[in-house]
Amino acid sequence: MAETTTQFKPTLRLLDGTMIVAGSMIGSGIFIVSADIARNVGSAGWLILVWLITGFMTITAAVSYGELSGMYPKAGGQYVYLKEAYNPLTGFLYGWSFFAVIQTGTIAAVGVAFSKFAGYFFHPLELTDDNIIFRLGGKLVAGDSASVAHIEGGFKIYIAQLVSIGLIIFLSYVNTLGVRTGKAIQTSFTVVKLVSLFGLIAFGFLVATGKGVWHDNWADAWHMQSLAPAPGGGGHDLLGTPILGVAMLGAIAAAMVGSIFSSDAWNNVTFIAGEIRNPKRNIGLSLFLGTLIVTFIYVLANLMYLKVLPMGNIAFAPQDRVAVAAANGIFGHIGTYVIAVMIMISTFGCNNGLILAGARVYYTMAQDGLFFRKAGSLNANAVPSRALWAQCIVASILCLSGKYGDLLDMISFVAVLFYALTVLGIFILRKKVPGLERPYKAFGYPVLPAIYILLAVIFCIALIIQKPGYAGWGLAIVLAGIPLYYIAVGRK
Numbered sequence: 001m002a003e004t005t006t007q008f009k010p011t012l013r014l015l016d017g018t019m020i021v022a023g024s025m026i027g028s029g030i031f032i033v034s035a036d037i038a039r040n041v042g043s044a045g046w047l048i049l050v051w052l053i054t055g056f057m058t059i060t061a062a063v064s065y066g067e068l069s070g071m072y073p074k075a076g077g078q079y080v081y082l083k084e085a086y087n088p089l090t091g092f093l094y095g096w097s098f099f100a101v102i103q104t105g106t107i108a109a110v111g112v113a114f115s116k117f118a119g120y121f122f123h124p125l126e127l128t129d130d131n132i133i134f135r136l137g138g139k140l141v142a143g144d145s146a147s148v149a150h151i152e153g154g155f156k157i158y159i160a161q162l163v164s165i166g167l168i169i170f171l172s173y174v175n176t177l178g179v180r181t182g183k184a185i186q187t188s189f190t191v192v193k194l195v196s197l198f199g200l201i202a203f204g205f206l207v208a209t210g211k212g213v214w215h216d217n218w219a220d221a222w223h224m225q226s227l228a229p230a231p232g233g234g235g236h237d238l239l240g241t242p243i244l245g246v247a248m249l250g251a252i253a254a255a256m257v258g259s260i261f262s263s264d265a266w267n268n269v270t271f272i273a274g275e276i277r278n279p280k281r282n283i284g285l286s287l288f289l290g291t292l293i294v295t296f297i298y299v300l301a302n303l304m305y306l307k308v309l310p311m312g313n314i315a316f317a318p319q320d321r322v323a324v325a326a327a328n329g330i331f332g333h334i335g336t337y338v339i340a341v342m343i344m345i346s347t348f349g350c351n352n353g354l355i356l357a358g359a360r361v362y363y364t365m366a367q368d369g370l371f372f373r374k375a376g377s378l379n380a381n382a383v384p385s386r387a388l389w390a391q392c393i394v395a396s397i398l399c400l401s402g403k404y405g406d407l408l409d410m411i412s413f414v415a416v417l418f419y420a421l422t423v424l425g426i427f428i429l430r431k432k433v434p435g436l437e438r439p440y441k442a443f444g445y446p447v448l449p450a451i452y453i454l455l456a457v458i459f460c461i462a463l464i465i466q467k468p469g470y471a472g473w474g475l476a477i478v479l480a481g482i483p484l485y486y487i488a489v490g491r492k
Helices: 014-025 034-041 044-071 078-085 088-118 159-176 179-207 213-218 244-263 279-308 311-315 322-367 385-399 404-432 447-466 468-491
Strands: 132-136 139-141 150-152 155-158
Touching: 014 179, 014 279, 014 322, 034 044, 034 244, 034 311, 044 078, 044 213, 044 244, 044 279, 044 404, 044 447, 078 088, 078 322, 078 404, 088 159, 088 322, 088 385, 088 404, 088 468, 155 159, 159 179, 159 322, 159 385, 179 279, 179 322, 213 279, 244 279, 244 404, 244 447, 279 311, 279 322, 311 322, 322 385, 404 447, 404 468, 447 468
Parallel strands: none
Antiparallel strands: 132 155, 139 150
């Protein structure tokens, strides 16, 4: 397609920006991750508190970004903020991590979730991890009297992964047709998912009236315990451990992996600042309104789970599908299909927002000479099509790399690390460029931004201690960007 356009067209309004924030945040997480949170903290009070802490952190960071977006209302968002607050290397490390794991990994994980729930309607395709269509390597394990010999390990490809890749390719193509097309999908799908979530929550509270589940869940609401099997059977009482503070922080950090992943991507609207009308006003408002709406829905959804399901059923819902278990309690067997439709709508819209916004970061990096040069051009529809396809390729590869949950720790650790650095950048820029226009100022400065940074640092440290595997890999990916930066600068 001929490249006849040299700049973005500001066509997105406040409503569009808010829908991008909310739609990018709500994917499949709220339907699934409460099971893992419940296993880590083991009680109703702590389950809700984890979501409240996550909501507080998200809203605090979002309103802090409102100040930055007003100062630098241009495409690239967080990449630009880090570059201006620190130096081009810091901005590049974020952009590189964003391309390698944060955005592309989230797109992959949400795509896999879409395909797995689509399996409820396409049984012949068998969209499960058991339906392997290709395997490379692996070890033959002899069976016993109760099982047959089977192969373990090796590289495997499932039909579900191919469906995920097909979704990513389709949405990438749709977004090459122009921001108006992507906007229409985003707004319509986000409105549908918000209405359906509120409907599910309302039905849950209405149908569950009179049951004793709620009372039982809150009878010992603040007794933190790990519901994961401990040596000798049963759970593990965290309040009875010798090092109480460390055990509790570790449990909360492990639990927050899921809630943070579910609340991530709120900053996507900052990446498309060049296409927002009156960005100095509307980006900050979109960030606040979108994160507030989603936090409210997430807390209500978990209260509904506690109204419908016993704590043990939340923690050990089949395949962690808490919303399916709750919907079955509300609607009967048809509830499974109700949730499957909701998750398919939710993840479809979520991935559209992620794909639409992410490519603008690589476009801005390419403009700075720090990404593939051709990614810094716009097609005739005024969108960075080559950046979209580069993102599509990496996300598709990550779809093949592992299951839905395998990316959570890595994404959460790296994303929160850069969120903390960006919020810290507000303090730096207040001293560095005190005279720069600030249509918004970070709410509660300096107290609330400082609290956010402290909570983010505690989370990252606790996650490295609690789950060093993927968190360590996430940090390694960030550091791998250092030599890449100097190679890019040398070539430029």
